[in-house]
Amino acid sequence: MSMTEQQDDAETARGFSPVVWLLDLCTRIGATLLGFLGAVGRLSAFAGRGIYHCFTPPFYPRLLWRQLVDIGYYSLPVVGMTALFTGMVLALQSYTGFSRFSAEGAVATVVVLSVTRELAPVLAGLMVAGRIGASIAAEIGTMRVTEQIDALTTLSTHPFKYLIAPRLIAGTLMLPVLVLIADVIGVYGGYIVGVYKLDFISENYIHRTWEYLTAEDVISGLWKASAFGFIVTLMGCYHGFNSQRGAQGVGAATTNAVVSASILILIANYFLTQLFFAGK
Amino acid sequence: MAGAVKKLELKDVRKSFGANHVLRGVNISIEKGKSLVVIGGSGTGKSVMIKSVLGIVTPDSGSILVDGQETTKLKGKDRDAQMRKFGMLFQGGALFDSLPIWENVAFGLIQGKGVSRKDAYDLAIEKLRSVGLPSRVAKLLPAELSGGMQKRVGLARAIAANPDIIFFDEPTTGLDPIMADVINDLIVETSKGLGATTLSITHDMHSARKIADNIAMIYKGEIIWHGKAADIDHSGNPYVDQFIKGSAEGPIKMEV
């Protein structure tokens, strides 16, 4: 009886011991950290291999063309709509704000700067993450679980060159094009609201739009777009390629691709903005 | 036996996935031009064994010799050269579902051997004929074909580049008995026609008897019996006896 009591005591004491608790906490933090570093390492290695295979033959122009069309052309409606309504809302909201200190004249400038520097690249990146990131992950994931990727290898075709390189290249090249179009549409959305709803004079609005816009505003947005295009296609390929077996595996790969691409876009956006900011 | 040339040889091949020890020292060999069938239950590592030979799975240890050359450490160009000797029919078909049938069949010719698309198309039609498919299927997508037809396409793709060694992973699973037998005949016919060495895996005994010169049985990641196809009925091995009888009674216990 006293033996068990002693044991119980010892166990309770161990349960509450701050040293053990601290050690346990350290182990957990360590494990999480190692897991995180491992994931970062695997992703970096994957990205490195992907980039390497973008620049080494054989190349697949046919497949690249298909991806360019898929990522660029077919994303146009989604990205265009996003840009249009964002530009419109932006004009309304900035008017509300600026009219409070009689600076309505700045609406056009604020719209064009926000759209080109920030909103067009980020929103286009997020929309494309949903559209393209998901479909890449689903397609490559399905190829993984149905052994089509293994079949490629047996037919003397490197999966990185055949599947991944065309997508990375297409994403990196096409997003800037999409964003350039989105810039124009977004600014036009602001113009529509400005002229038809807020009663700006058309010439004045256009003049204000150009007045403070520099090439750097647009170009920095395009650089961001390029980075986001790479992130979206990379995450789609990475999660699809490492998809677990079964339909569930492909589903998880798709979700992970979209979520991780979106978060990475927002993080990268901050650092890129800071970089361009410092460059001034 | 002793003088025969070994086309493919596995020596003490081991592979684990984490704590799951799938291959625990596999030893087998196939003579040039012969057909070996490996039988064994589900999950005994049959597919992993073939994938190790193909280099899709990297074994933890052991050696795999093709034409006497060690292949487990091959990379880049040497690996590609090795791959060109192989043809593979995957368990699930693994047809590229975004490509039409003819491009599936001709894939290895176009990508691996640089044959022009037009010539590859003609060759694909010829290969489709040789597995009994009409040329009208050439432009269809894999999803538009029945399972049996997909197997035939997979077979046509496996033999398209005239490989030295052909692997068949459960070629008859999921087919009706008559279609299964048609596929068996096609396998025998095409591999004899090419003079190819074949390694097949199956749990269909009828198929095994029809295709095999030699049979080996894999159990828990090891080859526990091998011999001539004709000797399978008096192997004297209780595991083999149980397997070919398909009985629940015996030394093999299913882990449910």
Ligand SMILES: Nc1ncnc2c1ncn2[C@@H]1O[C@H](COP(=O)(O)OP(=O)(O)OP(=O)(O)O)[C@@H](O)[C@H]1O
């Ligand atoms: N890539 C992999 N990662 C982790 N485990 C794997 C992998 N491939 C196979 N396995 C495991 O290896 C074991 C053997 O699988 P394998 O596919 O070789 O079985 P099999 O003998 O071909 O069975 P079946 O007759 O059902 O096809 C299984 O337990 C499987 O879960």
Ligand SMILES: [Mg+2]
């Ligand atoms: Mg299998």
